[in-house]
Amino acid sequence: MTIFYFTATGNSLFVAKTIGGKLYSIPQLLKGRYFNFEDDIIGFIFPIYGFALPRIIRKFLENIKYKSNYTFAIGTYGNMHGSCMNNLVKYFTKRGWKLNYADTILMVDNYLPIFEMSNQLQIMQDKHIDEHLKTIVNNINIKKAYIPKTTIKERIFTTLAQIFVSRFINKKSA
Numbered sequence: 556m557t558i559f560y561f562t563a564t565g566n567s568l569f570v571a572k573t574i575g576g577k578l579y580s581i582p583q584l585l586k587g588r589y590f591n592f593e594d595d596i597i598g599f600i601f602p603i604y605g606f607a608l609p610r611i612i613r614k615f616l617e618n619i620k621y622k623s624n625y626t627f628a629i630g631t632y633g634n635m636h637g638s639c640m641n642n643l644v645k646y647f648t649k650r651g652w653k654l655n656y657a658d659t660i661l662m663v664d665n666y667l668p669i670f671e672m673s674n675q676l677q678i679m680q681d682k683h684i685d686e687h688l689k690t691i692v693n694n695i696n697i698k699k700a701y702i703p704k705t706t707i708k709e710r711i712f713t714t715l716a717q718i719f720v721s722r723f724i725n726k727k728s729a
């Protein structure tokens with residue numbers, strides 16, 4: 556099993572380590588020139604930013620070529636994942652790739668402008684991280700096929716967030 560991960564504060568790395576296999580850091584890979592991979596199982600693990608993929612994951616996906624029999628993606632998030640994974644499934648389909656399993660896992664929220672780390676640590680046990688992670692590991696081991704359904708509320712929030720990011724945040728940083 557080969558896993559590509561991106562992590563800022565360790566949640567996604569923790570998930571990657573728990574699932575196991577050969578782990579590759581996406582920022583490290585992007586520094587090199589090797590983007591051809593082949594394995595029976597290939598996985599992508601990353602934090603969800605603004606109900607979407609972090610920019611570095613999009614860049615990586617634009618560059619990578621891979622072959623696998625089973626492909627999965629896990630988004631870690633702290634509060635609300637929006638339609639991130641469904642949009643990723645659409646992206647894979649557009650590229651002619653197949654995502655067999657897409658899931659999310661609620662973890663400690665590291666978006667510090669809104670959430671305080673001390674509060675986050677207090678509510679950590681309510682998030683049932685270990686139980687959920689066990690289920691995800693088991694699902695991957697049995698090569699379960701699963702793509703979550705997105706709700707209207709998630710789609711509305713995601714669209715609004717994307718408009719906000721493209722109008723105000725991307726413009727500012729351009």
Ligand SMILES: Cc1cc2nc3c(=O)[nH]c(=O)nc-3n(C[C@H](O)[C@H](O)[C@H](O)COP(=O)(O)O)c2cc1C
Nearest residue numbers: 563564565566567602604605606633634635664665
């Ligand atoms: C810039 C930024 C944007 C984020 N956006 C979201 C979000 O839209 N929804 C959410 O639930 N959590 C959001 N988070 C929280 C992270 O997705 C969450 O804490 C994740 O597990 C962090 O993973 P990491 O420790 O591997 O970096 C955001 C965090 C950052 C820093």
